[in-house]
Amino acid sequence: MDYTDIYLRPRKKESASPQEPLRSAQVDSAAESRVEWMLKGAFSVQQLLDRVEELSARVCMFDEKMVNLTKLVKLAQGIQEEKEADIRFQQQELLSRLKRLEQACARLEDMETFKQFIISKVQETLEDAHQAFLSDLAKIRADGEEQAARTKQRIENTVSDVRRDVEERIASLWGEAEQKDLSRQEAQDTLREKLRLVESSLRDLEMSVGRDYSRVPPLQEKIDGITQSLSSLEQKVDKTAGTVVTLGNEAKQARALLMEEIETTRQWVTRNLQRVKQHVEVISSDVEQLHNGRADLSARISRISCQADMECKKLRSQLSQKALVADALDNLVQKEFYKVEDVALRHQSLRTEVGAVKDV
Numbered sequence: 001m002d003y004t005d006i007y008l009r010p011r012k013k014e015s016a017s018p019q020e021p022l023r024s025a026q027v028d029s030a031a032e033s034r035v036e037w038m039l040k041g042a043f044s045v046q047q048l049l050d051r052v053e054e055l056s057a058r059v060c061m062f063d064e065k066m067v068n069l070t071k072l073v074k075l076a077q078g079i080q081e082e083k084e085a086d087i088r089f090q091q092q093e094l095l096s097r098l099k100r101l102e103q104a105c106a107r108l109e110d111m112e113t114f115k116q117f118i119i120s121k122v123q124e125t126l127e128d129a130h131q132a133f134l135s136d137l138a139k140i141r142a143d144g145e146e147q148a149a150r151t152k153q154r155i156e157n158t159v160s161d162v163r164r165d166v167e168e169r170i171a172s173l174w175g176e177a178e179q180k181d182l183s184r185q186e187a188q189d190t191l192r193e194k195l196r197l198v199e200s201s202l203r204d205l206e207m208s209v210g211r212d213y214s215r216v217p218p219l220q221e222k223i224d225g226i227t228q229s230l231s232s233l234e235q236k237v238d239k240t241a242g243t244v245v246t247l248g249n250e251a252k253q254a255r256a257l258l259m260e261e262i263e264t265t266r267q268w269v270t271r272n273l274q275r276v277k278q279h280v281e282v283i284s285s286d287v288e289q290l291h292n293g294r295a296d297l298s299a300r301i302s303r304i305s306c307q308a309d310m311e312c313k314k315l316r317s318q319l320s321q322k323a324l325v326a327d328a329l330d331n332l333v334q335k336e337f338y339k340v341e342d343v344a345l346r347h348q349s350l351r352t353e354v355g356a357v358k359d360v
Contacts (some may be wrong), residue, residue, distance in 0.1 A: 080283050090272050097265050104258050
């Protein structure tokens with residue numbers, strides 16, 4: 001347009017035809033309108049390109065956000081795996097402590113059973129020893145009493161027989177002495193003989209009684225031995241009872257320690273379970289938030305992808321339209337340039353003709 005104005009401005013003065021200014025003004029206005037149309041199309045194309053770049057930058061930002069969210073999800077999964085490993089370790093430790101407690105309870109039950117077994121065996125031994133002692137003592141007493149009774153009865157019977165015999169003989173002798181004074185000497189001799197027999201029988205009785213009484217010391221020794229064995233057995237029983245009491249005290253102490261350990265373990269388990277529940281709740285809330293954020297982000301990304309696809313389609317269609325318009329404008333500009341060149345050639349020819357006319 002400027003070239004045309006510059007080129008045609010000096011020719012307006014020289015031109016004498018009234019149609020040439022009108023025609024040049026129309027050409028100028030058409031060229032200006034077409035150039036403005038081309039500039040508007042170029043500006044719209046530039047705006048579309050800027051918008052495409054902005055959408056590309058937004059897509060890159062969303063890609064970075066997706067990468068960051070993926071890293072966050074992986075980090076949350078790693079933290080969750082670490083917490084799950086910690087929970088599994090605590091569960092294994094709890095199971096091992098429970099196994100140790102079960103073993104301690106089993107040992108305590110074995111100790112209780114062993115203590116009951118020892119007590120029952122001691123009681124059975126004491127009862128057997130007591131029964132044996134009572135039976136032996138009763139047997140010894142029965143044997144001694146029976147022998148003493150037999151000896152006493154035999155002595156009493158012998159003494160009574162001898163006394164009765166002596167009395168009868170004395171009575172008979174006294175009667176005979178009264179009746180027979182002549183036979184007194186014989187009676188006295190007979191009496192002396194009878195007295196000797198009685199004395200000998202008494203000595204025999206004393207000897208038998210001595211023999212019977214000589215049997216009593218061995219029985220007494222047996223009784224003393226049984227008494228000593230019973231006392232030693234009582235001492236052993238006392239020692240065993242002391243041992244049983246010691247075992248019972250140790251068992252009570254072990255049971256108290258076991259109950260304390262059980263209570264400590266229960267408190268530890270309660271604390272760990274509460275801690276695990278809190279960790280699980282926190283992890284669940286974090287995972288839920290991550291899932292919700294991921295779902296929202298996926299929905300937003302899908303919406304943005306759809307919008308980007310739609311915008312890209314629109315931009316492509318607009319770009320294709322603008323390209324067509326630009327091609328059309330280019331063709332028009334080329335045509336206008338051709339026309340301007342044609343006009344310039346005509347003006348040049350007219351100028352040459354005018355110069356030739358002036359020369360003539």
